[in-house]
Amino acid sequence: MESESVRQTLDRLIQERGDDYASLSRMLGRNPTYIQQFIKRGVPRKLAEDDRRRLAAHFGVSEQELGGPPGPIGRAVHNEPQLVSDSRDYVLVPHLTPDGKVLPTEASPASGPESALAFQAQWARSIASGGVEALSVLRVDGDSMYPTLAEGDHILVDTADRRLRDGVFVVRTDESILIRRLSVNPTTKRVRASCDNPNYSSWEDCPPESLDLVGRVVWVGRRL
Template sequence: MPEDPRANLEELIRKNGHDFAAISKMLGKNPAYIQQYIRRGSPRRLAEEDRRRLAEFYGVEESLLGAPAGRQARPRGPVTPDGLLRIKQLQVGASAGPGSLADDEYAESMGFGPKWLRRLGIDPANLSLIAVDGDSMDPTLGDGDDIMVDHSAATRPLRDGIYVLRMDDVLLVKRVAMGPSGKLSIRSDNPQYPDWEDVDAGVVNIIGRVVWTGRRL
């Protein structure tokens, strides 16, 4: 790679199939942040925390992104001896049916390849796994499916998708859309279950967006 930290970062982003806006959002910045840094030179250098997170995310030395030489970064989170990155698993599932009480304790973890995780364009530190409980999201999500949740989505503007959310101390996985009035539509994919329209966003606690699912055949 060349010596220019901006060129190095752009090559990493392109090589991994990401885009500037997605990486900016991963850092909690406005969507133009990385593009302005690379193309306009503003800011002149990355903040230390942003540089560290990017180096960990791409598994490269921080020096490639402008840090003092020799500072090596590794993917965030426990790594198994075979090089897999451990993603924590929530002990109690998110209900896709009538609802179950939330439990925020993590009992286990599952290993994923760091390169595979990087293709998601999400910092692995912001990911967790939750088991679906119930059939209200059939056929998209079934009872017992593992879902990977991006918790950083809770800090960004809502866009249509499947989310884990908490309402009245109940953890749910539902399809969520923002209406023109600013209120939410919360829907089940299984037509046998009711939908909730025009829900006040203030009573909904978004936990994260579902970005991947795995299931037993």
């Protein structure tokens, strides 16, 4: 299928579903403008295989409609919160991978066998700034944020909340994602990104534009 036709098809599906470009981009673990640039500017020229697969599953269409090979219609939406046991009281929140991408709920993250965690829907909505579809689960690896966060803790990351201010955020680096406590200097507006564990070094006096925020940490759960 020609790239222009693919872009038109994707735009139509988005409009019919009532989705928006930024939310779909976050679902793919991409920059918020990724889908808009693909549709409006043709950048990239075609969807990556994994992005195409996940979008087809999201909209319940064949990958062929999005420029892929002929195949079956995509399965149920994998990143939007899903009903648990046909109950509307709970939603499934998918995991983030160590490189900051959102996993399909049917996949297994490297950190453990579970692919998603279930949360009470009303509570999840109450802490999500941009809707529960923007929430992701991350398993804490290491002790850099101890005692606030311990290894093995599960945190909820609100990927719609990336307004730079004081708080605990997930930050994307060149190769991975890290959890850091951000403190903004009210005078210079430059940022200190620190670890709560004093044995780890901090990033001092960072320009705001140097920080790629994945989202704000809004909840932590741990096994006693």
